Amino acid sequence: MTAKKEENEIAYSFFKYKETDEIHIFKGKFNPDGGCSALFKCICQKIEDRRADDITKVKTCLNEDDARQFAADKGRPVCGTCVSDLYETYS
Numbered sequence: 001m002t003a004k005k006e007e008n009e010i011a012y013s014f015f016k017y018k019e020t021d022e023i024h025i026f027k028g029k030f031n032p033d034g035g036c037s038a039l040f041k042c043i044c045q046k047i048e049d050r051r052a053d054d055i056t057k058v059k060t061c062l063n064e065d066d067a068r069q070f071a072a073d074k075g076r077p078v079c080g081t082c083v084s085d086l087y088e089t090y091s
Contacts, residue, residue, distance in 0.1 A: 035061060
């Protein structure tokens with residue numbers, strides 16, 4: 001079940017680095033039209049530009065809960081550093 005997406009909520013997008021087959025997570029914002037934007041660098045900063053030829057889109061525009069579920073379903077191919085950001089706690 002997909003949770004409702006709020007405009008001010010962080011949007012998470014998943015892109016695969018072809019050289020390693022590792023999936024990285026990029027943060028962004030939801031757009032009023034239902035789409036989303038994504039930063040060019042992934043959370044772990046191992047990928048400098050998601051528009052590069054060796055990067056492919058896997059899944060985009062997920063809220064935090066859906067991103068956690070997607071990462072869990074994909075398992076090991078998802079970058080552990082990127083995933084840890086989904087579970088980071090703030091004090």
